[in-house]
Amino acid sequence: MSAVNVAVVAFVQTRHSGEDTGLSETELLAPVITEIKERTGLRRFGFTCSGSNDYLAGAPFSFVAALDAVGAWPPISESHVEMDAAWALYEAWVKLLHGEVDTALVYGFGKTSQTDYAQVATRQLDPYYLAPLGLDADSLAALQARAHLEAVGKGEDALRAVAARARAAGRTNPHALDLPDPADDPYAVAPLRGYDLPPVTDGAAAIVLASGDKARELCERPAWITGIDHRAEPHSPGARDLARSESARIAGEKAGAGGVEVAELHARYTHEELILREALGLGDEVSVNPSGGPLAADPVMATGLIRIGEAAARVHDGTATRALGHAASGPCLQQNLVCVLSGEDHG
Amino acid sequence: MAEPCAIIGVGQTAYRTRRPDASMAGLLREAARRALDDAGLTWKDIDAVVIGKAPDLFEGVTMPEAYLADALGAAGKPIMRVHTAGSVGGSTAIVAAGLVQSGVHDRVLTVAWEKQSESNATWALTVNTPFTTSLVVGAGGYFAPHIRAYMRRSGAPDHIGTLVAVKDRENALKNQYAHLKIPGISREMVESTPMLWEPIRYLETCPSSDGACAMVLASSDAARSAPNPPAWVHGTAMRSEPIFFAGRDTVNPRGGIDCAADVYRQAGITDPRAELDCAEVYVPFSWYEPMWLENLGFCGEGEGWKLTESGATALDGDIPWNPSGGVLSSNPIGASGMIRFAEAALQVRGMAGEHQVDGARRALGHAYGGGAQFFAMWIVGSDRP
Amino acid sequence: MRSDVNHVLEFPGGYTRSVGPVIGRFLSELRDGRLVGVRTAGGRVLVPPAEYDPDTGEDVTDEFVPVGPAGTVTTWSWVADPRPTHPLDRPFAWALIRLDGADTALLHVLDVGDHAEPPRFLKTGMRVRAKFRDDRVGGIRDIECFRPEVTSITDPSRLEYRLQGGRALDRFLSGIAEGRIIGHRCDVCGQVIVPMKGLCPRDGVPTSEEVELPHTGTVTTFAVNNLPDPRAPEVPFVSAYVLLDGAGLTMLALVAGLPADQVRMGMRVRAAWRPREEWTKSMSNIKWFEPIDEPDVPFDEIKDYL
Incomplete structure (x- = not known):
């Protein structure tokens, strides 16, 4: 296994709601991304990966609109799993082990208020x-x-x-x-x-992963x-x-x-x-x-x-x-x- | 720092309009078993499985890694599912390769598929919610305006698209798995077919296919015992950009340019036309060959159509593009990207059969998706990096 | 559907699924009314059949074996409030059922009848059987549901007779038809037997001396009935042995006209007759006995009639 150590250096989530507050998925996600960028001081990340599900939104490509919340310009190195975003975190962790990049943004979002x-x-x-x-x-x-x-x-x-x-x-x-x-x-x-x-819930969350010294620089006490x-x-x-x-x-x-x-x-x-x-x-x-x-x-x-x-x-x-x-x-x-x-x- | 990753097994199903003889699991297993056979392995030898496909609406099974876990021998093992729109077949292979390059696993099975006959691609790609403002129906309706913009911008003559449509279908005749096999395919035949989304004619578009493609990826150690020659990963890259924003170049998207630059850097390539022996590039509408020739740096801007016209991209040209017949000949959407990656690997392994490019040692696999905004690429070679 | 739905995701006509050889065989057999499993290389029988061993991913063999139609419930859940998509519109159970001859379990509907709550006999380990639809099309719902295996039966039985009550009973009921209660006094023991049988059961001698009895008596003992019976009044009701004044033995009768918990041994009662116009030649002319305002009879005086 690689010698690279990876840590969770920041975590942000919405104040989750038990009912539809009228926000789209992208609108739910955007403040979370903004906050985690502020918290880490990072504007761009070596890798980005997300988790979402089309059937929650009732239409294909739910992750495409979410990209608008990330600020993917210039183009970013990015991937998506049609799974819980914990698996996006797994993919990002694997990516950081390569050693090519030292930060990754991971996010997920979902609104169960919209359907059953x-x-x-x-x-x-x-x-x-x-x-x-x-x-x-x-x-x-x-x-x-x-x-x-x-x-x-x-x-x-x-x-x-x-x-x-x-x-x-x-x-x-x-x-x-x-x-x-x-x-x-x-x-x-x-x-x-x-x-x-489980209760009906709308919400979003994001995590920043970083490896090695970058993690120590971004977080006082990284969660390795x-x-x-x-x-x-x-x-x-x-x-x-x-x-x-x-x-x-x-x-x-x-x-x-x-x-x-x-x-x-x-x-x-x-x-x-x-x-x-x-x-x-x-x-x-x-x-x-x-x-x-x-x-x-x-x-x-x-x-x-x-x-x-x-x-x-x-x-x-x-x-x-x-x-x-x-x-x-x-x-x-x-x-x-x-x-x-x-x-x-x-x- | 990354560990080397080898492709030691490739498996494909026959691509057909409909595979009425196969269940969804059966379709995937057909490709996976061929990849395992190629690698000289059985299900139990696999450490992890990575699958990919386009939107779940195609088959109406959401997050299908659950239903397919044991069908792919993943009981007690990790399995995950990637979805990056049309580029997914490529990004799935990249995620799988990452598991080997990071040293997490030694033998990874990756499978991508689509069984489009279960529903209707136009429906599945353009289900509109009440708040959708788009009036577009289907992929052709989205891409035709960009093609028109390219023709205008480059001054390409109208017949370039026809040339690609003929060339790729001629290649398909040499590929046992290809879907569209049109003996005697000719410019006249293509030009006699109706305009679907002007300027795109019927035979300038891809078919809608059922099919699956699989690969076995392995570490150096695991590759040593493979019965057939491996291909080696020389570089992988993904890029994404938003679909709509002011100033976006949809004809020559920066995401593609940056992605290519990244993968060339990793592979040490500065002149792709000269240093690569062939390329399997995602060309679902014939005009995307000249467009991607420019986007991927095989020529200067506005020069792509000239390369096509000169025959450089033909099987006997100096830089064959899509010797397999490409997406224009077989298109199970979620698998189409992985087929590009797998065909590139087959070429550098010398195992492409009738459509083998003689002496191919380095090849590009390419996929794109969404509104030409998601890109996935890899370069594979005969030599271990 | 909720009234605020503004988007429906539905592929028109439904997805067309090719099923492949193994699922196809299972569904074809199912359409013919048969249940089959497929054998794995390791010898296990999978039901429902898959093309692969779920544990190893290896291909299954081509051996299909008959299973069921009975099986054992391995776990179940109870849907009190069915969703529109559920197969039944009244409460029902989902169950995992290991069919006889199978090594894996099939998930299906378990119909245990119309119950608001899960009935007590519904439990893990219970034996159930597939109920096939008549109009089978080759789908998992060709099994309409599973039903409990038979552990008891109801046996309807009806025979027809032309009976005679005998002369003594006929005479007694003739009296009742006229609003009279008639008994026979035994010449040997002197006791009045009501209703009379034409003989004294104790002394074994014929009886013939008619005695008309008053309509009052004493409750010797009684039962408060809480078990509903379609032929009986609403629960709780009291059935009591009533010793008519002057009679030598008690009659079983309903006691009403007071709360059940106030009925007492020794309580004095009187027959409550239906209106005369409803009288027939049957004991139903007396609805029940109801209390009268007399002091209770001491226990000592009734203890020999219990």
Whole structure:
């Protein structure tokens, strides 16, 4: 592996909104880009990479308009993943390892207020066996929730506890939504209730990565990426063990997930946090989703990137020495990315 | 500082209007398996998978890396999906190469595809939201005005586009995978077809294809045991610019110029026409050959059409462009860029078959997309850099 | 659709998907009403079949094997409020179902009938079977749904008879038809048997001395019924043994006219008759017994009639 060390040196996100405020995706993103440029003092970056999804916007090429927010002139070295922007960060990290460039801008954005995201997610499913059933993301998640609860012998109160903690944490985070303690919500799709589901959210986020001395120059306490890895498992929910996450386990192992103090998990449903804690070996001593996590703000396509940003922010402000950011993609945690960050500079 | 990256496997499907015999996964696996066979590897030997395609609306499966993960042998492995509009086939290959160059992985499978028969390309490319101000329908409607601007600016005679249309289709007759095979293709035949978007005639446009293209990329160590000669990556570059802004040159976009300059610098090339042996360049409308000849520095501005007219870009010319028949002969949009990159690799490996350029040792693969605003390029060579 | 929708993303006519050999075989068999899986090189059977082993990416073999039509639920979720795109417009379950003979599970609709809440029998491990549509077209929805495998049956049974109640009963009901309650006194024990049977069950002797009984009596014991029954009044209702004054044994009757929780052993009651014009030759002429304003009978006096 390359000797280049890469760090998260800046993280900016919108104050996420639970309803459409009338801003386009580009308008949501532009102030975030402006702020992160101000914060780093950089006007141009060695590489730029973003994550977004056409189906969220209901039209092709959603990333093209977003380029207007970046200031891509003169032309920039740029790429895009049709995935959560955490994978854009992965692509940028790989690029920085080459050593040709030493800074990268990564961003993601999404507005779930514009559509019914659980229904949009139907279009991600196997087009022969699953999508024709009209199966939505909430229904699929509920299948996994029951599989997990029954496998570990837990009850639904375990889910409620996750929601209560996430929402309480979210209320202390100015960027997250202000959601009340879980009430007696009816089942959305049993065994999941309303509070077990992610809230509708509009938002955007950006991260700047830098390598080596450039990172030290741009940030007082860079959050060094000591390990980052992502893994997938088979798509068909009937061809894998839904009760746990083998792909998260492997990614955590490869990224060196042990010994973290803080973990920001891309758990969009309450049970996913339980599955991920187990897969990543996070004990009770680990502070999980102090930001509130996706259950308190879920600007899809940026949600995973925000996890890495929040984890890095804990390193930046000195509250953690070693933190973990996690991102997921696909139905029922099919893909998982783990990024381990450290305040210790071994450069 | 980057590790060397070799292309040790290339696989393509036959490109057809419709592949009714293949599922989406089946189509990708057909290309991937041929690439694995070429590399002498099996699914389990692969460390990571990078896929790419144009908008998800084409097949109506969004973020399809989820559905395709295990179909591409990625259970327990990393898989990611790149999307940079029409340049995506090229940028996907570049992202995959990056995984090797950075030392993260030793063997990476990359696949790009489109199965356009599942819907309709014009629809998928121009779904308009209520707030879209564009009245354009389809790619031809967008690019025809730029072509007209080029003709005006360069003073090129009307028949240049026809020459490219004929040359690329003649090359396609030598390519077993090509979609459009028109025996006896001639200027008269092209000129007898209707104007679709004036000045673009029907046979001056690309077809709409189903198809997939795959490559296996490998580190030096992994390349050592490859059964066939590798191609080596000598440089990769991507550039993007906004689609609409005051003062933008849409005929000769700066993104293309800068991208070419970057990739030439990496490969140590100062005179591409002289130092490259052939090029696979994204030419979806015949007039883009002379336009890109200038944009990529194969000649001076306003001179591109003369190069085409002189036959320099023909298979037996001094700098053959699109010996495979190019995008004009096969166009599964999301794969078209990767086909350019893969064909460039086949040329320098000496494995291009009937359309092999004799003695090719260095070649350019090129892709562009969006409103001629996204560019991806690589240069590959027979020699390890 | 929400009224503020201003953009619809829909490819007209729907995507046309070629399915390839493996999915195509599965869907063709499905259209014929059969379920098949495909065997991997490692010997596992995939349902639904894929062209590849999901764990290794290797091609599957060309061996298709019959599976199901029964299977086992491995997990499920309950949709209380179906979306427009869902296959049912009333509450239903999604389930992963491992068909018999398969090593992977198929996701489909599990229809357990019309329930607002998941019924108790719906659980992981339950046995289910595919229900095929009649008009199959070769799609995953050729299976209309899965349904619970049969674990019990209802057995409708109807036989026709022409019965006689016997002379004693006929005589008793003739009395009832006239608003009278008639019994027989046993010559041996002296007890009044109502309704009479023409014999004393205790002494084994015929009886014939008719005695008309008053319409009042005492509740000896009773039950408060909370289990609904289509033939019974709304729950809770009280069924009681009523010892008519002068009778030697009790009659089972409804007690009403007061809250169920106020019915007492020893409570005095009177028969409440329907209006005379509704009378027929049946016990239904008496609606029920209702309390009368008399002191309760001490337990000692009824304890022998329990």
